[in-house]
Amino acid sequence: MSSSRGGNGCGGEGERQIHVLAVDDSSVDRAMIARILRSSKYRVTTVDSGKKALELLGLEPDVNMIITDYWMPEMTGYELLKRVKESSELREIPVVIMSSENVPNRINRCLAEGAEDFLLKPVRPSDVSRLCSRIR
Numbered sequence: 001m002s003s004s005r006g007g008n009g010c011g012g013e014g015e016r017q018i019h020v021l022a023v024d025d026s027s028v029d030r031a032m033i034a035r036i037l038r039s040s041k042y043r044v045t046t047v048d049s050g051k052k053a054l055e056l057l058g059l060e061p062d063v064n065m066i067i068t069d070y071w072m073p074e075m076t077g078y079e080l081l082k083r084v085k086e087s088s089e090l091r092e093i094p095v096v097i098m099s100s101e102n103v104p105n106r107i108n109r110c111l112a113e114g115a116e117d118f119l120l121k122p123v124r125p126s127d128v129s130r131l132c133s134r135i136r
Contacts, residue, residue: 017042018064019062019065020045020065020067021045022067023046023047023067023068023072024048024098025048025049025071027048030046030048032123033067036125036128039125040128040132049072049075050072050080051074053068057084061090064093064135065094066080066094066096067131068096068098069097069098070106070110071099080095081115082113091114094116094134096117096118096134098118098119098120
């Protein structure tokens with residue numbers, strides 16, 4: 001197993017570890033995004049629904065970024081984004097939406113609602129490296 005040094009500027013020596021909440025109803029996609037994020041030295045918590053994400057955010061406010069699938073049962077990633085941005089406690093957390101469907105009006109709507117970025121699945125390590133600049 002090789003370790004990458006430098007380059008991404010996130011979570012390096014002496015820096016706080018960045019905590020990302022990954023939300024996806026697909027266990028395969030959840031595992032893949034968690035693996036990519038962890039390989040970039042992020043601390044990752046995964047949940048399988050927007051509802052569970054909001055519950056976790058209520059209990060653990062030290063999340064630095066949320067990355068969520070767009071299409072999920074009960075609550076879409078778009079609805080999760082809106083709830084986060086409407087909350088005075090959570091609105092500063094950057095939210096990144098991911099989807100396997102490239103639908104320009106959906107992407108634009110998410111970005112207009114406050115999403116930091118919109119990633120197309122499958123998410124690649126190069127996508128994750130650009131997320132570092134989005135974290136406040």
